Amino acid sequence: MQEPAMARIGIVTVSDRASRGEYEDRGGPAIKAYLERVLVSPWEGVTRVVPDEKGILAHELEDLCDQVGCCLVITTGGTGPAVRDITPEATEAVCEKLMPGFGELMRTVSLQAVPTAILSRQTAGIRGGCLIVNLPGQPKAIEECLDAVFPAIPYCVDLIGGPYLRTDEERLVAFRPKKKAP
Amino acid sequence: MQEPAMARIGIVTVSDRASRGEYEDRGGPAIKAYLERVLVSPWEGVTRVVPDEKGILAHELEDLCDQVGCCLVITTGGTGPAVRDITPEATEAVCEKLMPGFGELMRTVSLQAVPTAILSRQTAGIRGGCLIVNLPGQPKAIEECLDAVFPAIPYCVDLIGGPYLRTDEERLVAFRPKKKAP
Amino acid sequence: MQEPAMARIGIVTVSDRASRGEYEDRGGPAIKAYLERVLVSPWEGVTRVVPDEKGILAHELEDLCDQVGCCLVITTGGTGPAVRDITPEATEAVCEKLMPGFGELMRTVSLQAVPTAILSRQTAGIRGGCLIVNLPGQPKAIEECLDAVFPAIPYCVDLIGGPYLRTDEERLVAFRPKKKAP
Numbered sequence: 001m002q003e004p005a006m007a008r009i010g011i012v013t014v015s016d017r018a019s020r021g022e023y024e025d026r027g028g029p030a031i032k033a034y035l036e037r038v039l040v041s042p043w044e045g046v047t048r049v050v051p052d053e054k055g056i057l058a059h060e061l062e063d064l065c066d067q068v069g070c071c072l073v074i075t076t077g078g079t080g081p082a083v084r085d086i087t088p089e090a091t092e093a094v095c096e097k098l099m100p101g102f103g104e105l106m107r108t109v110s111l112q113a114v115p116t117a118i119l120s121r122q123t124a125g126i127r128g129g130c131l132i133v134n135l136p137g138q139p140k141a142i143e144e145c146l147d148a149v150f151p152a153i154p155y156c157v158d159l160i161g162g163p164y165l166r167t168d169e170e171r172l173v174a175f176r177p178k179k180k181a182p
Numbered sequence: 183m184q185e186p187a188m189a190r191i192g193i194v195t196v197s198d199r200a201s202r203g204e205y206e207d208r209g210g211p212a213i214k215a216y217l218e219r220v221l222v223s224p225w226e227g228v229t230r231v232v233p234d235e236k237g238i239l240a241h242e243l244e245d246l247c248d249q250v251g252c253c254l255v256i257t258t259g260g261t262g263p264a265v266r267d268i269t270p271e272a273t274e275a276v277c278e279k280l281m282p283g284f285g286e287l288m289r290t291v292s293l294q295a296v297p298t299a300i301l302s303r304q305t306a307g308i309r310g311g312c313l314i315v316n317l318p319g320q321p322k323a324i325e326e327c328l329d330a331v332f333p334a335i336p337y338c339v340d341l342i343g344g345p346y347l348r349t350d351e352e353r354l355v356a357f358r359p360k361k362k363a364p
Numbered sequence: 365m366q367e368p369a370m371a372r373i374g375i376v377t378v379s380d381r382a383s384r385g386e387y388e389d390r391g392g393p394a395i396k397a398y399l400e401r402v403l404v405s406p407w408e409g410v411t412r413v414v415p416d417e418k419g420i421l422a423h424e425l426e427d428l429c430d431q432v433g434c435c436l437v438i439t440t441g442g443t444g445p446a447v448r449d450i451t452p453e454a455t456e457a458v459c460e461k462l463m464p465g466f467g468e469l470m471r472t473v474s475l476q477a478v479p480t481a482i483l484s485r486q487t488a489g490i491r492g493g494c495l496i497v498n499l500p501g502q503p504k505a506i507e508e509c510l511d512a513v514f515p516a517i518p519y520c521v522d523l524i525g526g527p528y529l530r531t532d533e534e535r536l537v538a539f540r541p542k543k544k545a546p
Contacts, residue, residue, distance in 0.1 A: 081279060081308050082341045089279070097445060097453070100282075100464075101471045101482030107283045108290075108472075115333035115357045118283030119341070126445050151479035159446045159483070175479045263461060263490050264523045271461070282464075289465045290472075297515035297539045300465030301523070 005163040007043040009035060010064035010073035012050060012057070014087050015137070018077075019051040027076030030139035034146050041166035046070060052078050057090035065094070065130040071162030072153065073130055077137040079122040087134050088121045095125025095132060099156075102133055106145040110136070113144065124149075129161045151175050187345040189225040191217060192246035192255035194232060194239070196269050197319070200259075201233040209258030212321035216328050223348035228252060234260050239272035247276070247312035253344030254335065255312055259319040261304040269316050270303045277307025277314060281338075284315055288327040292318070295326065306331075311343045333357050369527040371407040373399060374428035374437035376414060376421070378451050379501070382441075383415040391440030394503035398510050405530035410434060416442050421454035429458070429494035435526030436517065437494060441501040443486040451498050452485045459489025459496060463520075466497055470509040474500070477508065488513075493525045515539050 011031045017023035032045050046068055050060050057078075064070045078087030092098060102124035110117030122134035122145075133149065135142050154165035154174040167174045193213045199205035214227050228250055232242050239260070246252045260269030274280060284306035292299030304316035304327075315331065317324050336347035336356035349356045375395045381387035396409050410432055414424050421442075428434045442451030456462060466488035474481030486498035486509075497513065499506050518529035518538035531538045 080341055081281060081313070081338050083343075085279070097449070097485065099445060099483065099485060100467060101484060103282060104286055104468055104471060105475070105482050107286060111287070114359065116337050116359065118287050118331060118334050119281065119338050120283060121279065121281060123282075131445070149482060152482050155480050156445050156483050159444055161447075177478065177480065262523055263463060263495070263520050265525075267461070285464060286468055289468060293469070296541065298519050298541065300469050300513060300516050301463065301520050302465060303461065303463060 005042075007039075007041065007072070007157075007163040007165055008068055008070045009043055009045050010061075010068065010070040011045050011047045012060060012064070012073060012075045013048070014050055014052055014057055014075055014078035016051045016084060019049050025049055026139050027135070027137050027142060030142045031074050031076060031135065031146070034143060038150065038167045038172040039165060040168045041164060043165070052084040052086055054086040054090045054093070057087065058093050061090065061094045061127070061132060065127045065132070070130050071157045071160070073132045074135060075132070076135045076142060079120050079134055079136055081119055081121070085121070088123045091123055091125055091132055091134055095127050097126040099124040099126065099131075102149050105148050106135075109144055109148040110141055113141075126160055131156050131160065147172070187224075189223065189254070189339075189345045189347055190250055190252045191225055191227050192243075192250065192252040193227050193229045194242060194246070194255060194257045195230070196232055196234055196239055196257055196260035198233045198266060201231050207231055208321050209317070209319050209324060212324045213256050213258060213317065213328070216325060220332065220349045220354040221347060222350050223346060225347070234266040234268055236268040236272045236275070239269065240275050243272065243276045243309070243314060247309045247314070252312050253339050253342070255314045256317060257314070258317045258324060261302050261316050261318055263301055263303070267303070270305045273305055273307055273314055273316055277309050279308040281306040281308065281313075284331050287330050288317075291326055291330040292323055295323075308342055313338050313342065329354070369406075371403075371405065371436070371521075371527040371529055372432055372434045373407055373409055374425075374432065374434040375409050375411045376424060376428070376437060376439045377412070378414055378416055378421055378439055378442035380415045380448060383413050389413055390503050391499070391501050391506060394506045395438050395440060395499065395510070398507060402514065402531045402536040403529060404532050405528060407529070416448040416450055418450040418454045418457070421451065422457050425454065425458045425491070425496060429491045429496070434494050435521050435524070437496045438499060439496070440499045440506060443484050443498050443500055445483055445485070449485070452487045455487055455489055455496055455498055459491050461490040463488040463490065463495075466513050469512050470499075473508055473512040474505055477505075490524055495520050495524065511536070
């Protein structure tokens with residue numbers, strides 16, 4: 001059995017205050033800790049903290065996909081209705097394919113905790129060989145959302161030609177169909 | 183404790199027949215009655231009845247947001263698959279941000295009553311400081327949908343800089359997180 | 365009681381391998397067998413097998429709607445995240461109205477079977493007098509998805525001016541509201 005290739009995973013915090021250092025970034029570290037817990041195949045995280053500016057975030061996402069070669073980029077923050085919340089728009093602008101099922105499932109799961117989950121506009125999409133997934137900003141909501149969508153992520157990365165992601169099955173079971181699907 | 187500012191709420195019936203007076207508008211009054219029941223902070227309703235014409239509806243929505251200064255506009259009607267149903271398209275045309283969670287939740291709730299709920303294309307979005315929400319046309323469905331999404335509306339209006347909406351908590355609890363989110 | 369008009373229903377398999385004859389098309393026949401089981405009003409199937417090319421599929425959908433006069437076109441395959449999966453994009457390109465409720469409900473139902481259901485990007489929409497619905501590629505998933513959405517399809521076809529579709533109510537109950545809605 002061949003050792004899986006190194007996976008690069010972008011972790012992008014989108015926050016005016018965090019990018020100016022006025023606020024401790026808690027979302028990025030929560031994502032990193034989650035990945036450390038569940039992934040057992042080799043990976044390295046590439047972290048970025050950017051302001052809530054559509055052009056800057058779009059450029060950062062392009063760089064992580066096209067230059068850094070990430071197979072997965074996870075963002076946190078900037079998905080609400082406020083005027084500075086532009087993460088979904090930047091994501092849609094750089095993706096060739098949108099994956100509406102991610103946002104639908106994350107909102108459904110978050111709704112069990114708070115009725116304001118419908119205000120979260122998070123989406124996901126594909127740019128080249130990279131899956132980009134938006135998460136909310138709060139560490140608790142990040143964990144809930146990753147628990148819901150992560151089981152589908154390794155197979156998605158397979159389908160777009162990325163490295164084989166293996167999880168610690170005692171913590172999280174990644175689903176791969178027996179035959180080619182979906 | 184300061185008295186909250188007056189909230190202006192647009193109520194727009196989208197219907198060829200109602201706009202020609204051939205049909206009694208039941209959707210608009212159902213929304214108004216609902217708001218009277220649940221809101222206890224000061225508000226005034228601004229009602230409009232327009233035909234199923236995308237340009238006319240889009241112009242009306244712009245006027246209610248930009249000139250009248252509504253923080254919330256609720257439409258009824260025009261969300262189905264028929265050729266004259268253009269409410270979601272007019273809404274998307276005038277919004278800077280779309281809020282997919284509203285339509286998803288309303289369809290999920292309506293599906294418990296009728297399998298044809300998937301034919302309803304209703305959406306929601308933000309234009310400037312105003313949240314626009316599409317509702318279906320039937321009074322019974324209006325009530326079900328508002329029960330589902332209204333708990334998130336006051337906090338959404340907070341986030342886009344609108345007046346503080348207070349509800350009668352015996353009838354409907356508006357959710358606001360302790361810390362800034364989502 | 366007048367005999368209902370003949371309904372033409374397009375069944376489109378989207379698959380590079382099936383279109384080259386390297387692979388036996390199982391999706392198209394599964395859809396045809398399903399329709400034969402549930403429909404009792406007169407209908408004829410118009411089947412096509414096309415490669416995963418956006419332009420070719422879009423042209424085929426236009427032909428089935430505009431020239432062949434289908435009231436319903438059901439596609440199978442090409443809804444995943446891989447680079448050749450373009451069925452949702454071709455569907456959106458030819459539709460005047462999108463019907464997000466179809467994809468939402470199909471993903472919700474498929475999620476009960478597999479967590480990778482969120483990778484399916486299937487959608488639905490209206491072009492003129494025709495409803496186009498994307499289904500996944502696997503026969504088992506096709507059946508699950510049709511069971512979920514078909515109850516709403518006959519009424520949708522009514523609303524866009526198509527022929528009256530009648531189902532065998534022992535197998536599948538098509539829902540039509542008493543009054544005009546939704």
